[in-house]
Amino acid sequence: HVPPRAERMTVDQDWTSVYPTAAAFKPASVPLPIRMGYPVKRGVPPPKEGNLELIKIPNFLHLTPPAIKKHCAALKDFCTEWPNALDSDEKCEQHFPIEIETVDYVSSGTSIRNPQARVVTLRVKLSNLNLDEHAKKKLIKLVGERYCKDTDMLTITTDRCPLRRQNYDYGIHLLTVLYHESWKTEMWESEKTEEDMEEYIWENSCSQKNALDTLLRIKASENVSNVTKEELLASEVVKNYRNSVIALKNEGETENNVSQYKESVKKLLNIQAL
Amino acid sequence: LMGARLAGSHADTQEPNTNPLVSISDEPETLYKRLSLLVKGHDKAVLDSYEYFAVLAAKELGISVEKVHKPPKTIERLTLLKSVHIYKKHRVQYEMRTHYICLELKYLTGSTAAVYLEYVQRNLPEGVAMEVKKTKIEKIPEHIQEPVWDTLPPVEEAEVKS
Numbered sequence: 107h108v109p110p111r112a113e114r115m116t117v118d119q120d121w122t123s124v125y126p127t128a129a130a131f132k133p134a135s136v137p138l139p140i141r142m143g144y145p146v147k148r149g150v151p152p153p154k155e156g157n158l159e160l161i162k163i164p165n166f167l168h169l170t171p172p173a174i175k176k177h178c179a180a181l182k183d184f185c186t187e188w189p190n191a192l193d194s195d196e197k198c199e200q201h202f203p204i205e206i207e208t209v210d211y212v213s214s215g216t217s218i219r220n221p222q223a224r225v226v227t228l229r230v231k232l233s234n235l236n237l238d239e240h241a242k243k244k245l246i247k248l249v250g251e252r253y254c255k256d257t258d259m260l261t262i263t264t265d266r267c268p269l270r271r272q273n274y275d276y277g278i279h280l281l282t283v284l285y286h287e288s289w290k291t292e293m294w295e296s297e298k299t300e301e302d303m304e305e306y307i308w309e310n311s312c313s314q315k316n317a318l319d320t321l322l323r324i325k326a327s328e329n330v331s332n333v334t335k336e337e338l339l340a341s342e343v344v345k346n347y348r349n350s351v352i353a354l355k356n357e358g359e360t361e362n363n364v365s366q367y368k369e370s371v372k373k374l375l376n377i378q379a380l
Numbered sequence: 381l382m383g384a385r386l387a388g389s390h391a392d393t394q395e396p397n398t399n400p401l402v403s404i405s406d407e408p409e410t411l412y413k414r415l416s417l418l419v420k421g422h423d424k425a426v427l428d429s430y431e432y433f434a435v436l437a438a439k440e441l442g443i444s445v446e447k448v449h450k451p452p453k454t455i456e457r458l459t460l461l462k463s464v465h466i467y468k469k470h471r472v473q474y475e476m477r478t479h480y481i482c483l484e485l486k487y488l489t490g491s492t493a494a495v496y497l498e499y500v501q502r503n504l505p506e507g508v509a510m511e512v513k514k515t516k517i518e519k520i521p522e523h524i525q526e527p528v529w530d531t532l533p534p535v536e537e538a539e540v541k542s
Contacts, residue, residue: 178440
């Protein structure tokens with residue numbers, strides 16, 4: 107009977123021609139003494155001849171390193187180079203501010219389609235869009251949860267169309283609509299109250315009125331010549347008080363903020379004793 | 381795989397194209413900031429070999445691999461009745477283990493990504509699934525550079541485009 111081909115193979119043969127494509131494991135063509143399987147009692151795993159375990163498992167005999175190098179050398183002609191000018195994330199961000207994330211799914215089954223493949227996520231940093239103060243605030247209000255304050259990123263995830271290209275177009279359309287709507291000023295926007303403001307503004311607030319009132323009364327009781335409101339506002343103590351109140355309201359109560367507020371109130375009301 | 385024809389690829393501009401299969405198109409290349417490949421399978425050894433193959437292929441094609449990490453495996457367990465009828469106290473338990481390998485690649489052009497993904501996906505072993513998350517970067521479209529009513533010629537009743 108003819109000996110198996112594996113015994114006549116030389117050491118320096120071209121392996122890529124033995125296994126050019128993915129194929130099942132053929133024990134007569136692979137010159138390796140492989141054993142696989144659960145060993146019998148006081149024995150060794152079964153040899154490769156007629157071994158079903160070796161045939162079942164996917165093998166990578168067609169993808170040895172020399173084979174991969176040959177394939178890549180042939181494929182290199184079809185690749186293009188990344189532009190050298192964009193070698194860091196910041197430069198990419200500066201020249202190409204919009205990021206679009208899409209997901210592809212590959213699996214084996216009765217169908218190659220995956221319904222999650224149509225989801226498209228658009229991410230933009232608002233600092234890269236051409237917005238002024240009012241437009242930025244209005245956009246943040248319109249968009250709600252999709253804006254992250256810490257990273258200044260607007261994330262739009264579209265899912266409502268059946269195709270990925272349609273979802274991408276819808277995402278761009280949403281961005282355009284948001285942009286234009288935030289630049290428009292409606293008539294009812296002039297009725298914006300203090301509750302609607304995003305951050306605390308000290309001018310024209312109760313805190314300013316109270317502080318000025320108190321100072322005026324102190325000056326009146328000391329019978330100093332009438333000091334005007336503008337002079338009071340421009341004085342150091344009032345400015346200190348204003349800064350500490352703004353810090354407290356906008357940033358929350360930290361040790362630093364509260365102690366600053368204490369100092370400014372002491373200076374304002376001239377009570378250094380505490 | 382070897383003779384795959386891909387449009388939109390560039391070759392050396394100094395020498396004439398010696399490869400007749402390469403065609404160059406005029407449209408600008410799409411740029412992918414990051415390509416994240418998540419490979420899922422039931423057998424860890426198969427996934428390890430595949431990771432070696434994918435990393436070597438990326439290096440040969442000149443793609444920078446940011447990192448290769450292995451998220452922990454997930455085990456899905458079921459407890460079913462052992463017998464067809466009655467015998468509630470005797471059950472049998474099955475489990476499905478899914479191992480993951482995540483490859484993060486950085487800074488690919490559209491053609492390079494297409495070539496790499498096609499090569500790597502054609503050689504996916506049986507029983508292994510893959511999810512590819514592509515992050516494309518783009519410039520701001522022209523119609524968002526300025527509001528439309530600034531660019532229109534000055535008309536008395538300017539139509540506000542929404």
